[in-house]
Amino acid sequence: MRFNGVKDFNHSQSDKIGVLITNLGTPDEPTTPALRRYLKEFLSDPRVVEVPRPIWWFILNGIILNIRPAKSAAAYREVWTDAGSPLLTHTQDQCAALKKYFGDRYGDRVQVEFAMRYGNPSIASVLEKLQASGVRKLVVLPLYPQYSGATSASTFDAIAADFTQRRWLPDLNFISHYPDFEPYIAALADKVRQFQAEHGVPDKLIFSYHGVPKRYLLQGDPYHCECHKTSRLLAEQLGLQPDQYLTTFQSRFGREEWLKPYTDETLKSLPAKGVKSVQVFCPGFSSDCLETIEEIGQENREYFLESGGESYAYIPALNADPSHIDMMVQLLEPHLHNWLVDDERDGEQTQALAKALGASR
Numbered sequence: 001m002r003f004n005g006v007k008d009f010n011h012s013q014s015d016k017i018g019v020l021i022t023n024l025g026t027p028d029e030p031t032t033p034a035l036r037r038y039l040k041e042f043l044s045d046p047r048v049v050e051v052p053r054p055i056w057w058f059i060l061n062g063i064i065l066n067i068r069p070a071k072s073a074a075a076y077r078e079v080w081t082d083a084g085s086p087l088l089t090h091t092q093d094q095c096a097a098l099k100k101y102f103g104d105r106y107g108d109r110v111q112v113e114f115a116m117r118y119g120n121p122s123i124a125s126v127l128e129k130l131q132a133s134g135v136r137k138l139v140v141l142p143l144y145p146q147y148s149g150a151t152s153a154s155t156f157d158a159i160a161a162d163f164t165q166r167r168w169l170p171d172l173n174f175i176s177h178y179p180d181f182e183p184y185i186a187a188l189a190d191k192v193r194q195f196q197a198e199h200g201v202p203d204k205l206i207f208s209y210h211g212v213p214k215r216y217l218l219q220g221d222p223y224h225c226e227c228h229k230t231s232r233l234l235a236e237q238l239g240l241q242p243d244q245y246l247t248t249f250q251s252r253f254g255r256e257e258w259l260k261p262y263t264d265e266t267l268k269s270l271p272a273k274g275v276k277s278v279q280v281f282c283p284g285f286s287s288d289c290l291e292t293i294e295e296i297g298q299e300n301r302e303y304f305l306e307s308g309g310e311s312y313a314y315i316p317a318l319n320a321d322p323s324h325i326d327m328m329v330q331l332l333e334p335h336l337h338n339w340l341v342d343d344e345r346d347g348e349q350t351q352a353l354a355k356a357l358g359a360s361r
Ligand SMILES: C=CC1=C(C)c2cc3[nH]c(cc4nc(cc5[nH]c(cc1n2)c(C)c5CCC(=O)O)C(CCC(=O)O)=C4C)c(C)c3C=C
Pocket: 024, 025, 026, 027, 048, 049, 068, 072, 085, 087, 144, 148, 150, 151, 210, 211, 212, 213, 223, 251, 253, 284, 285, 288, 289, 290, 291
């Protein structure tokens, strides 16, 4: 068979609507072999590393996959909990909360699942599960608020690649970004306010986003602008003056120039400029993960304090906070609403047709 179909398809099964949230993905366990597997899949994605394939193949397989997995596994062990990788457990919690909300409201007409772009559960396996449960209309929400080819488009690639193998495609809505969505900004602002109500206001608030190579910006990737847009709107909601906050970029990988200013260099330089207390918040990360807990929570704390800083705090991500779930619901529900209305109209038409046919017999 050339295309994958639905075996033993039940023709009287009612159509369902699928909600799929996705995130980057994480290794299965914090070990060197699991990291090698995960990094190989992740770093082989041409959306992530835009280097000519033959050159990159040698760098990746000859150098990176021999050195990085052990180092990364040690870092992951620092953040791993009894329940697993924080990125996975937060995403599971987000999915459970959305299942509860949509289940209470729409019953089994709406099926909610999560998938990971790299690692497990894979996008292909979850799309298979959704189709088998009768999903014919699908809304996908990658939990990357700011669009980048490296993340949002890469997620779309994985869905499209699966669809090239599939006989029966669903209607598809893909939410490619939401950097200025009002409920998102409001949820971020509430998180900062709540944190500061408990811990006080610092000299400087740092909004740190995952970086990408500067080359991607120069080639038209809107990520950099969208990060600045989120920061500006968040600062407005918080009533901050321009000198009270900074936007920086973290998690550099490789030797080329990435988006600047770099979070680590900024934190090292601030104490000499009289900034003795900072709070760091990462609006682009929907869930706490290695890059926030270890890199921002631990590594960058040391840089700041060793450089003469006195007080450093990391403000956690939105994770499965009710305000974050509510924000996702507000992003998703308009899509579902249109389809639910369509379904009802279809149902009424079918009933009317059946009635008319019955009357004419
Ligand atoms: C060229 C490399 C990378 C690009 C480009 C990149 C973009 C990018 N990544 C995220 C979100 C996350 N990245 C995470 C980990 C991570 N990122 C890279 C490299 C690039 N990311 C690596 C090699 C790793 C693995 C960790 C390591 O070995 O240091 C994570 C955390 C995953 C976890 O399991 O906790 C997230 C989240 C975004 C949003 C982004 C571009 C916009």
